[in-house]
Amino acid sequence: MDRDDALRDLRQEFLLPEDVIYLDGNSLGPLTKRGQEHLERAALDWRRLGVGGWQGAEVPWFHLAETIGAMLSDVVGALPGEVIATAQTTLNLHQVLQTFYRPSGDRRVVVTEALAFPSDLYAIAGHLERRGLDVRRSLRLIPSRDGHTLAADDILAALDDDVALAVLPGVLYRSGQALAIGEITAAAHARGVPVAWDLSHAVGAIPLALHRDEADFAFFCTYKYLCGGPGAIGGLFVHRRHLPVRPGMAGWFGSDKARQFDMPMELGPADDAGALQVGTPPVLSSVPLLGSLEIYREVGMEAVRRRSLRQTELLAAMADDVLREQGFQVVTPRSPEARGGHVALAHPEAARLSRALKDRGVVPDFRPPDVVRLGPHPLYTTFREIAQALTVLRDIARTGEHLRYPEGREEVG
Ligand SMILES: Cc1ncc(COP(=O)(O)O)c(C=O)c1O
Structure with a gap:
């Protein structure tokens, strides 16, 4: 999916946090190279x-x-x-x-x-x-x-x-x-x-x-x-x-x-x-x-939206496929016109799952009481990253890795 993707090369415009899959641009977007030049x-x-x-x-x-x-x-x-x-x-x-x-x-x-x-x-x-x-x-x-x-x-x-x-x-x-x-x-x-x-x-x-x-x-x-x-x-x-x-x-x-x-x-x-x-x-x-x-x-909002919809569609479909058995529920509406840019997964252990995800190099965010938000960004997130993130989340939920974390949540953001 990434290979025949017109916006794929735009990722190089963004200075993403290193060694993580950054799915929290819907909370704080990363610095752009051009933004840094202006700064x-x-x-x-x-x-x-x-x-x-x-x-x-x-x-x-x-x-x-x-x-x-x-x-x-x-x-x-x-x-x-x-x-x-x-x-x-x-x-x-x-x-x-x-x-x-x-x-x-x-x-x-x-x-x-x-x-x-x-x-x-x-x-x-x-x-x-x-x-x-x-x-x-x-x-x-x-x-x-x-x-x-x-x-x-x-x-x-x-x-x-x-x-x-x-x-x-x-x-x-x-x-x-x-x-x-x-x-x-x-x-x-x-x-x-x-x-x-x-x-x-x-x-x-x-x-x-x-x-x-x-x-x-x-x-x-x-x-x-x-x-x-x-x-x-x-x-x-x-x-x-x-x-x-x-x-x-x-x-x-x-x-x-x-x-x-x-x-x-x-x-x-x-x-x-x-x-x-x-x-x-x-x-x-x-x-x-x-x-x-x-x-x-340069890109235009129509192209941004087209790619965003493909991303959230993949996310929701994969979540249905690999996460439903682990007790996750996609609570973002399915119809494209009722969907924004992120996908919300409800799970009773959402807080601890978010923390475990972060420690495994995937940055989501948690919103009380029970939602993990995954926010791909149409201009830098790859489809491969989305697939990887969901696989990591499935593995955490399957093995119960998140249960090692104390209850509650940590941080602002
Ligand atoms: C939907 C919505 N409204 C309002 C705010 C508050 O924004 P600010 O802290 O910039 O006043 C936020 C912050 O994330 C938000 O997501």
């Missing part, structure tokens, strides 16, 4: 130019957030000015809430889902509390019937006349289920509900058409598939029909760039998504994206 160039510019780097660096730092925002637009299917690179995922959700959550009359509820990434829940609950709202009444969770996925009917049933905003995942972080962004957005709009999409597990894994799908807002990290680096700058999308806007959380980097250094005493915001920036962008945690997004631009 080194930024360090050199800092050394040579000092403060002059804001205007004089090869890619001037003053416009870096907009430059990267434009590159991200290609990946998420946005128009110019609809995406800005800024802050981090959770902070960008706060910005969306501060700016666009506009309760009025009986419409006060924020809808999200029972399997949401906890940080999103913390942000929403915290925001509602600060507004003096009763969280039990103003936060509604879409239930999950199987503990892994969401049913379209349940999503739609939650979006009634009480709802002021929905916050939904493009791809669920644990099971890897992909939601139909266009269809759900259209149904939400028919009920008068704007939707903010958490695309952390979708961006760089599945093709997105946020402008065409009329998504209202989206926020996402860039350190997973997009290989921006640990803690890299986040991404924020605002559909053009919601622009221009006065930011709920304001700061000088949200200014119209032409006037920012006039230092006016009142904010004159940019007329695009850039208005939602707050402070100075983290240059060194942004420049690796100049390299990795260039690779994405």
